[in-house]
Amino acid sequence: MSAAAPATPDAPDAPDAPDADMVVVEAATKHFRLPRRGLRRRREHVHSLDGVTIRVPAGQVLGLVGESGSGKSTLARVVLGLIPLTSGRVSVDGMDAAVRDGAGRRRLSRTAQLVFQDPHAALDPRMTIGESMHAVLAQHRIGTREERAGTVSAALAEVGLDDGYLGRHPGACSGGQLQRVVIARALLLGPKLLICDEPTSALDASVQARILNLLGRLRREHRLTMVMISHDLRVVRFLGDRIAVMYLGEIVELADRDDLFDGARHPYTLALLAAASGAGTEVTGEPPSPIHPPAGCRFHPRCPLATDHCRTEPPPAHEVERGHQVRCHRWSESRAALAGEAGAEAGDEAAERAAERAGKENGRGA
Numbered sequence: 001m002s003a004a005a006p007a008t009p010d011a012p013d014a015p016d017a018p019d020a021d022m023v024v025v026e027a028a029t030k031h032f033r034l035p036r037r038g039l040r041r042r043r044e045h046v047h048s049l050d051g052v053t054i055r056v057p058a059g060q061v062l063g064l065v066g067e068s069g070s071g072k073s074t075l076a077r078v079v080l081g082l083i084p085l086t087s088g089r090v091s092v093d094g095m096d097a098a099v100r101d102g103a104g105r106r107r108l109s110r111t112a113q114l115v116f117q118d119p120h121a122a123l124d125p126r127m128t129i130g131e132s133m134h135a136v137l138a139q140h141r142i143g144t145r146e147e148r149a150g151t152v153s154a155a156l157a158e159v160g161l162d163d164g165y166l167g168r169h170p171g172a173c174s175g176g177q178l179q180r181v182v183i184a185r186a187l188l189l190g191p192k193l194l195i196c197d198e199p200t201s202a203l204d205a206s207v208q209a210r211i212l213n214l215l216g217r218l219r220r221e222h223r224l225t226m227v228m229i230s231h232d233l234r235v236v237r238f239l240g241d242r243i244a245v246m247y248l249g250e251i252v253e254l255a256d257r258d259d260l261f262d263g264a265r266h267p268y269t270l271a272l273l274a275a276a277s278g279a280g281t282e283v284t285g286e287p288p289s290p291i292h293p294p295a296g297c298r299f300h301p302r303c304p305l306a307t308d309h310c311r312t313e314p315p316p317a318h319e320v321e322r323g324h325q326v327r328c329h330r331w332s333e334s335r336a337a338l339a340g341e342a343g344a345e346a347g348d349e350a351a352e353r354a355a356e357r358a359g360k361e362n363g364r365g366a
């Protein structure tokens with residue numbers, strides 16, 4: 001948890017009752033083939049996504065959290081249809097995300113837009129902000145020149161920027177201003193789904209909170225469905241209605257926000273929560289290779305509760321409560337077992353401190 005805490009933003013209201021699924025991901029697997037190296041005959045693959053199944057109802061915000069390399073961005077890219085799946089299926093607002101023809105691609109990009117981490121990389125430094133925004137509408141053949149100008153100004157106004165920004169180049173703007181421009185540009189086509197991939201992690205702490213508040217307001221006003229990707233639990237907690245925790249290409253825990261934050265069951269989620277609250281350390285050990293994922297439960301080499309069963313049998317997704325799924329064999333005892341362990345560790349530390357104190361006192365007495 002290296003990012004600074006956003007200042008307390010105004011909590012967004014819950015959306016109206018969601019009706020249909022905006023995003024449906026069914027058994028999505030993405031293995032990137034690596035180039036052949038040396039004398040090795042077999043091609044190796046990076047297991048970036050393995051059997052991910054998830055739905056995002058219209059109007060909901062899904063928070064997607066997990067450490068670097070867990071597959072969050074890959075999931076975003078397959079939902080946007082930017083990369084093909086190895087197997088499985090993804091649909092957005094009823095459209096197959098694997099669509100390849102031009103008209104289908106345009107329809108998908110009008111429906112689903114991406115806001116990613118680095119706004120400097122998202123905008124062409126040679127174009128003014130006005131030109132970058134006009135280009136999106138022109139590409140989709142939307143409106144006359146005058147109509148486009150009105151649409152661009154309105155989009156900028158929505159994110160709190162005036163027409164003075166139209167003639168500026170990205171280099172003349174701050175990171176926060178540019179992220180507003182990127183968000184305004186994403187809204188130009190009237191999307192139903194906004195995928196935000198670490199939208200605040202490149203920004204200063206004070207700016208982070210303002211951008212999160214902005215996204216919360218836009219989500220309400222436009223009834224947007226969102227996927228909010230972050231390694232920072234505070235970000236997904238602020239905006240997410242449901243939270244999915246990813247580890248090495250799999251969703252290991254999925255629950256409504258409060259159920260996850262108050263009743264997590266997966267040892268990986270519990271370690272993330274403990275680290276975020278300062279009550280524990282970061283998850284120990286290196287993440288294992290995504291080229292040769294561990295047998296059984298993928299988390300077992302780093303899990304304090306792992307048994308032989310965990311080392312050999314991949315856990316299914318257990319529905320531990322309505323809407324709360326956990327991929328862990330030991331879900332029923334994990335909270336108590338890990339609390340016991342944290343307690344034991346705290347006890348050990350206290351004992352060590354007491355021994356140290358006793359040692360010093362003895363030293364003084366001698």
Ligand SMILES: Nc1ncnc2c1ncn2[C@@H]1O[C@H](COP(=O)(O)OP(=O)(O)OP(=O)(O)O)[C@@H](O)[C@H]1O
Pocket residue numbers: 032033046047048066067068069070071072073074075231290
């Ligand atoms: N084009 C690619 N070719 C090979 N491997 C890739 C490719 N894109 C991603 N990967 C690998 O897929 C795995 C998942 O990457 P991904 O970027 O989805 O993770 P992430 O959770 O978004 O991480 P981060 O927070 O660092 O962006 C990683 O091991 C990554 O190295």
